[in-house]
Amino acid sequence: MLATWLTDRLGLTVPVVCAPMAGVAGGALAAAVSDAGGLGLVGIGREPVEGVQAQFALVANGDRKFGAGLLAWVLADRPELLDITLEAKPSLVSISFGDWQQHVQRVKESGALFATQVGTVAEARYAASSGVDVLVARGGEGGGHGRDLVATLPLLQGVLDAVDVPVLAAGGIGTARGLAAVLAAGAAGAWVGTAFLTCVESLLPPQGREVAFAAEDRDTIYTTVLDAARGAAWPTEFGGRAVRSEFTDTWHGRDDEVRATGAKPETWITWAGQGVGLLHESRPAADVVAGFAAAEQLLRDAASRSR
Ligand SMILES: Cc1cc2nc3c(=O)[nH]c(=O)nc-3n(C[C@H](O)[C@H](O)[C@H](O)COP(=O)(O)O)c2cc1C
Known part of the structure; x- marks a missing residue:
């Protein structure tokens, strides 16, 4: 089993977090990822309170570990979304993109780990000095919103050298090979969106x-x-x-x-990262998580080749 700070801290068997994806990662996907040994997060955008509570009801069963991801700029006028999130008792809360700093203490006092996504080394230094428990180094090849200033590998290398807090790598990690690479570099795990996008349990139409x-x-x-x-x-x-x-x-x-x-897209907007080229069919999330677990063998093979 691959053991890292993340797996030890949350009792996971695979160091993979299913990223919060508003409108895509609901309670069913989060539950399936967590039951398979990773950590599933419910993605929260600007949905009505009842809709978010309905998603939490699908994943929060008292026993199961799960997390939630919110958008800091949305919380500025929808603070109740954090209230109902903490009521659901997640083990990890991610707040990114905007003024997330003001929520760090409250989240930590609830017993949850606080995570935020950063896109530059300077942002990582700032986040580490703001008391976050775990940083997500998110490269520009990632899907959905974020920054496109630095790609995952240069960002991860810079962030790992710059901060002492645990770091998860995000952006373009779609298979066990990607997971093995970031674990070998020193990340505590991967924060994966696109690879779970088309899972059977996702809300993607x-x-x-x-x-x-x-x-x-x-x-x-x-x-x-x-x-x-x-x-x-x-x-x-x-x-x-x-x-x-x-x-x-x-x-x-x-x-x-x-x-x-007032020009409008005529087709569905599909937010996705460069790893979208690796998606070919709808698979159960448990299969995707099990696929990531093969990183252990890849790392063993790499170690046995080094002399
Ligand atoms: C469809 C989609 C929706 C997303 N929605 C959110 C979100 O609501 N909140 C958030 O913090 N990140 C969101 N993200 C970004 C992810 O948290 C993560 O940074 C990204 O998926 C990592 O790159 P990858 O897609 O290459 O795995 C979204 C990503 C995707 C693909």
Whole structure:
């Protein structure tokens, strides 16, 4: 069994966290990942309180370890989302993208670990000095929102050298090979979104699955134009990575025009990272977690080759 700070601290058998993915990672996916030995997180965006509580009801059974991920900029006007999250008694709470610092103490006092995602070494230093329990070094190849300033490997190397808190690696980790690489580098585990996107238990609708399966590694784009078109209130410093479409091919970089003309994507927006090229079919989350566990053998093989 692969043992790290993360597995020891939370009683996991595989050092993999299923990232919070609003609208995709609900209670069923989180429960399936946790039951398979990883840690499943419920992703919370701007949903109504009842919708979030319904997702927690699918995963919180008193015994099972699970986590939750919230958006800091949403909490600024929806603070009740943190209240209902802590009522569900998660073992780990991630708050990212915006003013997350003000919530650190409250989350830790609830008994949960506090995590946040960082996209540069400077952000990692700041987060480590703000009392977070675990940092997520999230490279620009990752799916959904974040920064696209540094790719996962250079970011992870810089962050591991810069801070003393445990670090999880995120962005483009889709198979046991990726997990083995970041564990060998010194990460306490991987924080994985895209690889769980098309799981049987995910909330992604069929049209999103079709887009994901058709996409190759080069078919994603990091852009702010999709939020401009949706009228989403994401701070513009955070773009999102999604599967390219006719809409992004036409409008990427033209956010003001999109706002002025009201241009809208005609097809489903599928947020996904560069690892989308590795997805070919809907699989149970337990299979995906079991696949990641093969990192142990890869690391053993690598060790036996070194002399
Ligand atoms: C569909 C999708 C939705 C996401 N939604 C959120 C979210 O609600 N909150 C959050 O903190 N991160 C969100 N993310 C980012 C993930 O937490 C994580 O950084 C990312 O998935 C890691 O890269 P990977 O997709 O290559 O595994 C989302 C990612 C995806 C793919």
